[in-house]
Amino acid sequence: MSRYFTDEHEWVEVEGDTATVGITDYAQEQLGDIVFVEVPEVGTELEQGDDAAVVESVKAASDVYAAVSGEVIEVNDALEDEPGLVNSSAEEDGWFFRLTLSDKSELDDLMDEKAYKAFVDNL
């Protein structure tokens, strides 16, 4: 398993051909209290960069872009009743969706944990 990060503050956990996607702890901290997450429907074909999800805080809506291309195979139903999971556990229980990777080479463009940490430290 390895974890990748985007400069839009998403994380992508890859196991074989399957990727789990969520937003980073830094992102949830910036967004504040999350009250709703709109996740994509299972079966959606996402292209890298597409709008994939929407995170709603008390005040604002923020788009989440598809970090990698693929078909959505599962979404985190727990977020429906408990969107605050994204605040309390952004990089574990607060995951958004899983997809089957259609182009693993896209992962080469993403950051590893160390690079992402350096990226955030410079913001």
Next chain:
Amino acid sequence: MSENSKNLKQLPLGDWHRGLGARMVPFAGYEMPVQYEGVMAEHIWTRTEAGLFDVSHMGQLQLIGEGAADALERITPGNLSALAPGKIRYTLLLAQDGGILDDLMVTNTGHNLYLVVNGATKHDDIAYLREQLPDSLTLNHLEDAALLALQGPKAAEALAKLGIDPFEPDWPVPTDLHFMEAGPFLWNGIPLGISRSGYTGEDGFEISVPAEHAVTLAAALTELEEVRPIGLGARDSLRLEAGLPLYGHDMNADILPVEANLNFALSKARREEGNFAGAERVLAQYPDKAAKKRIGLFVDGRQPVREGATVVDAAGETIGTVTSGGFSPTLQRPIAMAYVPTDMSATGTAITVEQRGKKIACTVADMPFVPHNYHRKPKP
């Protein structure tokens, strides 16, 4: 950030906010605190204890001279000439066609009129006032004064602990004020203008303080156990719950007072006189002849609808707009304000909002969404 932070002006409490860990954002040309610990917690704190807001970006103006109230009545529909000393009125600055240029609070201080206008519009307001008012009147922009708002059910209790003196020995203390009353006070010799008003729906005070004493006063207030500093994020969710429109969002120059559901700002005497800017056009809509109206919405489900989402009819045609929307921390559900055709404005009417291609069911709701908690003067 959309605004270049280098071009942003600093307010007297800027460093103080940063020292408390506030997240600062560009707002109305200034760097302002949007939140400290989090919007939800700050919102709930204000509804249960007392929150301190820095609203120094707002414009504090003084209108001085003989006939100031009569002159101001030419461009506002408020009954300002009848405003007794120490009383405040909410009114609207109207363009010549009756469109709303700003909403404002006007206080008769006994010596002059003290106006509080929105931060984002204050320079335009000043230019318009100077253009419209006779040269015999003086308009001062009080740029050396900060403005703090202490809001919440424990605001009075907290303010009493500061030891604020009446301006003259036999005058009232701040907690003697009722909603929409104001007066001059002294705190350790520092002059304060205090009004019992605010924009959260709670009991509370707005305190005008000389800029050089703003940090001392803010620190003394936040040292009290009841008081925490609150950012603009919670200010917005509080005013939305209170059903209070925000200029630039729920009101603008293309909207007339009746459309904005601000009939209460069209006082009876002024409706009869009719001699204010745009009166003919404004009064032609009074009381319920406007084609569209600002209403409150309860949104089904958990997903908020936001400013800019459209109200649609059964055929999917746009018939209105959401002008404010968010999640109500008090009610734990999304709420919004929108303009809809007047024949769809009755409480309980089913409304469909379209946002990012998705249709969301809503119901017209009574406002305020959360009851006001003002300290009103008992009726005689």
